Amino acid sequence: xxxxxxxxxxxxxxxxxxxxxxxxxxxxxxxxxxxxxxxxxxxxxxxxxxxxxxxxxxxxxxxxxxxxxxxxxxxxxxxxxxxxxxxxxxxxxxxxxxxxxxxxxxxxxxxxxxxxxxxxxxxxxxxxxxxxxxxxxxxxxxxxxxxxxxxxxxxxxxxxxxxxxxxxxxxxxxxxxxxxxxxxxxxxxxxxxxxxxxxxxxxxxxxxxxxxxxxxxxxxxxxxxxxxxxxxxxxxxxxxxxxxxxxxxxxxxxxxxxxxxxxxxxxxxxxxxxx
Numbered sequence: 001x002x003x004x005x006x007x008x009x010x011x012x013x014x015x016x017x018x019x020x021x022x023x024x025x026x027x028x029x030x031x032x033x034x035x036x037x038x039x040x041x042x043x044x045x046x047x048x049x050x051x052x053x054x055x056x057x058x059x060x061x062x063x064x065x066x067x068x069x070x071x072x073x074x075x076x077x078x079x080x081x082x083x084x085x086x087x088x089x090x091x092x093x094x095x096x097x098x099x100x101x102x103x104x105x106x107x108x109x110x111x112x113x114x115x116x117x118x119x120x121x122x123x124x125x126x127x128x129x130x131x132x133x134x135x136x137x138x139x140x141x142x143x144x145x146x147x148x149x150x151x152x153x154x155x156x157x158x159x160x161x162x163x164x165x166x167x168x169x170x171x172x173x174x175x176x177x178x179x180x181x182x183x184x185x186x187x188x189x190x191x192x193x194x195x196x197x198x199x200x201x202x203x204x205x206x207x208x209x210x211x212x213x214x215x216x217x218x219x220x221x222x223x224x225x226x227x228x229x230x231x232x233x234x235x236x237x238x239x240x241x242x243x244x245x246x247x248x249x250x251x252x253x254x255x256x257x258x259x260x261x262x263x264x265x266x267x268x269x270x271x272x273x274x275x
Contacts, residue, residue: 047084048152086161091170099133114261187212187268204237
């Protein structure tokens, strides 16, 4: 109940500020509590063609890049095969040899409650570097492209509302993947990740558009100072603080903040790749 009142207060504040702007009439936005609709005759939804698929926790298998690959999804119980849902891609951090599959499952589970409450699908990919429990960028990017096609064939996904989340090593790469494909993403979330670790500090400037971004970093995380400094690379490239760029610092170290799913989704859910 308190959460609902906070959303109503936030909406009233936006209305009073005069900052209301027209948004595309995409059916999947109906589940975003903070969205402001401007009714019209257009429908800018870009739905995938899948109409089947099971709800709940699922382990998916496909043949990709020369081998069988498993990835993990959560589909909310309210899934309606006639209505496209947003999709959150989640990438785990590095945790040692042989840990990728388990970490992918745990990453999927990390988002499950927020997924169920807000009606979007979570997809957790497992990194291909078995020796470190981490990622092989070129290979894993190619696998993700195959995973997308697999999901499009099975579920009705709102392709204007694809989001990403990465933690640690997964976050370093998520910066790179999203900023290199910013015209395909509605927004993304970075937990304990940096530009300098992989994407490079020019990545924001080279992006086609300032895709909405929520960053979470622990106060005692070794990457903390770097993340704070990197804020300028985004702001100088066209991102606007507290409009499509948020940086949250929490009391903790190099770890996932348990509040990230709810806090980030509350900010990013109102964005599509059309904005």
